Amino acid sequence: xxxxxxxxxxxxxxxxxxxxxxxxxxxxxxxxxxxxxxxxxxxxxxxxxxxxxxxxxxxxxxxxxxxxxxxxxxxxxxxxxxxxxxxxxxxxxxxxxxxxxxxxxxxxxxxxxxxxxxxxxxxxxxxxxxxxxxxxxxxxxxxxxxxxxxxxxxxxxxxxxxxxxxxxxxxxxxxxxxxxxxxxxxxxxxxxxxxxxxxxxxxxxxxxxxxxxxxxxxxxxxxxxxxxxxxxxxxxxxxxxxxxxxxxxxxxxxxxxxxxxx
Amino acid sequence: xxxxxxxxxxxxxxxxxxxxxxxxxxxxxxxxxxxxxxxxxxxxxxxxxxxxxxxxxxxxxxxxxxxxxxxxxxxxxxxxxxxxxxxxxxxxxxxxxxxxxxxxxxxxxxxxxxxxxxxxxxxxxxxxxxxxxxxxxxxxxxxxxxxxxxxxxxxxxxxxxxxxxxxxxxxxxxxxxxxxxxxxxxxxxxxxxxxxxxxxxxxxxxxxxxxxxxxxxxxxxxxxxxxxxxxxxxxxxxxxxxxxxxxxxxxxxxxxxxxxxxxxxxxxxx
Numbered sequence: 001x002x003x004x005x006x007x008x009x010x011x012x013x014x015x016x017x018x019x020x021x022x023x024x025x026x027x028x029x030x031x032x033x034x035x036x037x038x039x040x041x042x043x044x045x046x047x048x049x050x051x052x053x054x055x056x057x058x059x060x061x062x063x064x065x066x067x068x069x070x071x072x073x074x075x076x077x078x079x080x081x082x083x084x085x086x087x088x089x090x091x092x093x094x095x096x097x098x099x100x101x102x103x104x105x106x107x108x109x110x111x112x113x114x115x116x117x118x119x120x121x122x123x124x125x126x127x128x129x130x131x132x133x134x135x136x137x138x139x140x141x142x143x144x145x146x147x148x149x150x151x152x153x154x155x156x157x158x159x160x161x162x163x164x165x166x167x168x169x170x171x172x173x174x175x176x177x178x179x180x181x182x183x184x185x186x187x188x189x190x191x192x193x194x195x196x197x198x199x200x201x202x203x204x205x206x207x208x209x210x211x212x213x214x215x216x217x218x219x220x221x222x223x224x225x226x227x228x229x230x231x232x233x234x235x236x237x238x239x240x241x242x243x244x245x246x247x248x249x250x251x252x253x254x255x256x257x258x259x260x261x262x
Numbered sequence: 263x264x265x266x267x268x269x270x271x272x273x274x275x276x277x278x279x280x281x282x283x284x285x286x287x288x289x290x291x292x293x294x295x296x297x298x299x300x301x302x303x304x305x306x307x308x309x310x311x312x313x314x315x316x317x318x319x320x321x322x323x324x325x326x327x328x329x330x331x332x333x334x335x336x337x338x339x340x341x342x343x344x345x346x347x348x349x350x351x352x353x354x355x356x357x358x359x360x361x362x363x364x365x366x367x368x369x370x371x372x373x374x375x376x377x378x379x380x381x382x383x384x385x386x387x388x389x390x391x392x393x394x395x396x397x398x399x400x401x402x403x404x405x406x407x408x409x410x411x412x413x414x415x416x417x418x419x420x421x422x423x424x425x426x427x428x429x430x431x432x433x434x435x436x437x438x439x440x441x442x443x444x445x446x447x448x449x450x451x452x453x454x455x456x457x458x459x460x461x462x463x464x465x466x467x468x469x470x471x472x473x474x475x476x477x478x479x480x481x482x483x484x485x486x487x488x489x490x491x492x493x494x495x496x497x498x499x500x501x502x503x504x505x506x507x508x509x510x511x512x513x514x515x516x517x518x519x520x521x522x523x524x525x526x527x528x529x530x531x532x
Contacts, residue, residue, distance in 0.1 A: 022440055029443030035450035043459045046466065047313050050320050055312035118446070179294040186298050189305055197312035202304075 004108060011112040019117055026117060033077075033121030037070060040192070041125075057194045060136040061224060067129025069191050069216035072156025074126050077119030080111050080161045084178060087171035094259045107165075107250055126153075139223055148219070155235035156215030160188070162242025163210065165250055172253035188212040207231075214238050270367075277372050278379035292387060299391045303336045307399055321464040323492065326402070331461050331490040333401040335482070337392045338489070340384035341417055342456045342482035344424065346373065346432035347448060351441025357529045370429065370520065377425045404489060412498040416485040419505035424481035426512035433516075433523035451476075457483030461492055480508050 019026045044066070048059040057065075090096040090110070099106040130149065134141060167184045171177035187205070191212040195203045206213040214235040222232035310332060314325040323331070353359035363369060395401050404410065431448055435441050453459060456478035465473060473479050484501050487493035493501070 025438060025440035025443055027443075028438070028447060029440075032443040032446035032450065035447050036453070037450075039450045039454035039459065042454055042469075046460060046464055046469070047320070049466075050464070051313055051317050053316060054309075055315050118443070179290050182294060183297055186301050189301065193305070193309060193312075198308050202308075 004104070007104065007108075008112050012115055015115045030117045030120040033118050034125055035121075037122065037125045041066070041129075054194065055197045057196075060133045061220070062193060063129050064133040064137065064223065065194060065216045065220045066192050067126050067133060068152065068156065068220055069126075069188060069212065070122050071126025071130060071153045072215040073160055073188065074119045074122035075153065075157030076160035076164065077122055078116055079119075079157075080164065081116035081119065082110050082114040083161075083164045083168040084181060085114075086110060086168055087174065087176035087178065091171050091257070092175055096257065097259050100257075106254065107247070134223070137224070145223065148223070152215075152219035152235055155239040156219075158239035158243050159211060159215050159235070160185075162239060162246040165243070165246030169246075169249045169253035172257050184210055188215070191216045211238050211242070270371075273367055274372055274375040277367075278375040281376055281379040282383045295387070296390050296394075299336065299339075299388075300394055303333065303391070303395060303399065306332050306336065321461070323461060323463065327490070327492065328461060329399070330402050331486065331492055333395050333399055334490045335458050335486050337388050337395060337401075338385065338417075338486060339458065340381050340388065341421060341485060342424070342452060342458055342478065343381070343384065344428045344431075344448060344452060345377070345380065346425075346428040347435060347441050347445045349373075350432040350435045351445070354435060354527070354529060359527060360529050363524070363527070370516070373429070374422075374425055377428075378421065381421055404491065406495070408495055409489060409491075412495055413485050413489040415502060416488055416498065416505065419502060419509060420481035420485050423477045423505060423508045423512055426509070426516040427477040429516040430512070430519050433519050436523045436526040436528075452478045455479060456481065457486065461487070463492065477508055477512065480505050
C-alpha cells in the first residue's frame with residue numbers, strides 16, 4: 001500500500017510537470033468545469049427565485065444535493081478519469097501492453113497515468129456548494145456531520161468509479177468503452193435533483209440498479225433531518241460492492257485482452 | 263461566371279457530402295445518443311413539472327408552453343452545437359491544417375459548407391428523438407406553415423451567425439494550442455446563454471441583457487422561440503434583420519481575425 005502511495009505521488013509529480021508546461025491551458029482546463037457547472041446552477045437559481053420550492057425542496061436544499069453529487073463526481077474525475085480513454089488511447093494503439101510488462105497493478109497504472117485537472121473545477125464547485133448550503137440551512141458543521149460528509153463524498157466517488165470500472169472494462173471486447181460508459185454515467189444527472197421529483201421507477205433505478213442516489217439524495221436527506229432509516233448509512237456498502245464487482249469484471253476483461261496495435 | 267459558380271458548388275458540395283458518411287460510420291453512437299437524449303429530456307420534463315407544482319406561470323409562460331419550448335429545444339439542439347474549436351485543435355495536432363490551408367478553395371467557405379451539412383445531418387439523426395418526445399411527452403408541433411418558414415429562415419441565419427463566432431473562437435487555438443479546456447469553457451457559456459436550458463424570458467433583466475449581447479441566443483433561442491410560439495410570428499421580420507446585422511458584423515470580423523491569427527499557426531504533428 002505504501003509502495004503504491006509513493007508511486008502515485010511520483011506519477012502525480014510527472015503529470016503536474018507536463019501540465020505546467022502549458023500553464024494557461026492548465027488554468028483554462030481546471031476552471032472550464034466551473035463554467036460548465038455554472039450553466040446548470042444559474043438555471044436552478046433563475047427558476048427557483050421565482051417559485052417557492054421544487055416539489056417541497058427549497059433552493060438551498062437542492063443546492064446541497066447538487067453539491068454532493070458534484071463533489072463525488074469530482075473525485076472520480078480527478079483520480080479515475082483515464083478509464084474513459086482506455087479503449088481509444090491504450091487498447092486500440094497497443095499502448096496497454098506496457099502496463100502488462102511492468103511490476104505494478106495494470107489498473108493502478110492506468111489510473112495513475114493521468115490525473116485529470118479538469119476535475120479540480122468540479123471539486124471546488126461541489127465543496128463551495130455544500131458549505132454554502134449547509135450554512136444557509138443552519139446545519140452546523142459538527143465533527144459528526146463533517147465525518148458523515150467525508151464518508152458520503154468518498155463513497156459517492158467510489159460509486160462513480162465502480163460503475164465506470166464495470167462499464168469501462170467493455171473496452172477489452174469493444175475497443176472503445178465510451179458509448180457503454182455514457183449510457184450508465186449520464187444517469188447521474190437524475191441525481192442532481194431530489195429523487196422525489198421523479199416517478200417511483202426512476203427512484204428505484206437510481207437506488208438499486210445505478211445507485212447514484214447514494215452519492216447525493218440520501219446523504220443530503222440525512223443531513224436535512226429527513227427520516228431515511230438505514231438507507232442513510234448504506235452508501236459505503238454500496239460503494240464497496242460496486243468496486244469489488246468492478247474489479248472482478250476488470251480481471252475478466254484483462255484475461256480477454258489481446259493487443260491490437262504495434 | 264456560371265461555370266465558375268457550378269465548379270465551386272461542386273467542390274464545396276463534395277467536401278460537405280463527407281459529413282453524413284462520417285456519422286453513418288459510427289452507428290453505435292447513433293443509438294447511444296438517442297438514449298442519452300431521452301435521459302436528458304426526461305430529467306428536463308420532471309424538473310419543470312416539479313417547478314410548476316407550486317405556480318401557474320413563470321415570466322408569462324405556463325407549464326405547457328415551457329415544456330413545449332424545452333422539448334423543441336432538445337429536438338433542435340444541433341442548431342446550437344459548436345465544433346470548430348475542437349476541429350481546429352485536432353487539425354493543428356495532427357498536421358491536417360497544413361493541407362487544408364494549401365487547398366485551392368476558400369478555407370472558411372469549405373468549413374461553412376461542412377458546418378451546415380453537419381447541422382442538417384444531426385437534425386436528421388434527431389428524428390427518432392422527435393418521435394419519442396411526440397409520443398411520450400406530447401410535444402405540440404406548430405401547424406401554421408408560416409411559423410415553419412419563420413423558423414427555417416431564422417435557424418439558417420442563426421446558424422451562420424454561430425459559424426462566424428465559432429470561427430473567431432477557433433482562431434484562438436492558433437495561440438493556445440490546447441483546446442479541451444477552451445472548448446468546455448465555451449460550451450458552458452453557450453449552454454446557458456443560448457436558451458437551451460431555460461427560456462431566456464425567465465432571466466432577470468441583467469442576465470437577459472447579457473444573453474442578448476451574445477450570438478448564442480441568435481443561433482438558438484430566436485428560432486426555437488419562433489417555433490414554440492414564445493415569440494409571436496409578427497416579430498419575425500425584426501428578428502431576422504437583427505440576425506442579419508449580427509451575421510454581417512461577425513463575418514467581417516472573422517475574416518479580419520483569421521488573417522492575423524493564421525500567421526501564428528504552428529503545426530504540432532503530421
